[in-house]
């Protein structure tokens with residue numbers, strides 16, 4: 001009985017998170033605790049990373065948001081994804097700026113990284129927004145080759161590293177919302193956008209949970 005009860009508690013904890021994804025305080029809301037929610041900073045609309053003309057980002061990559069994303073990316077624990085995905089969906093309630101999109105593509109991982117991590121954090125983040133907007137779910141439209149890790153590279157080195165990383169399946173006329181967790185220089189989103197446009201997409205809007213105003217540490 002005890003094992004069964006622990007199993008039920010574990011499942012319930014995943015479906016209904018009960019701790020803040022940043023500070024792990026007891027959670028009464030669907031996203032962050034009150035103190036962490038008050039410390040979130042909305043991304044300025046005019047701030048675009050160097051390689052992208054346009055990107056929509058919800059928050060500045062700092063403070064509690066950064067803690068939760070790091071926890072999501074580097075621990076074998078997809079638990080913060082539900083809170084972060086809900087937060088992302090709440091950040092775009094008007095839908096006006098993204099209403100022309102009809103297809104949602106989460107930024108893919110290479111097969112090797114997906115196997116190592118066991119999940120794609122961008123896909124987990126994207127689900128609440130995809131369901132809220134009623135977009136076609138297209139996680140396999142874009143494929144990514146394995147490349148060395150980006151951390152520690154300059155912007156020019158990142159650009160070179162990812163420029164030829166992506167291939168897209170034919171998607172003639174699609175209006176794609178391309179979703180990633182964090183944008184830094186924009187090199188990854190730039191390369192993925194080009195691949196989708198080359199495969200026939202009509203328009204691509206990169207959208208991220210967070211915008212790093214300095215290179216990610």
Ligand SMILES: [Zn+2]
Pocket residue numbers: 020021022023024025032033034035036037064
């Ligand atoms: Zn908190």
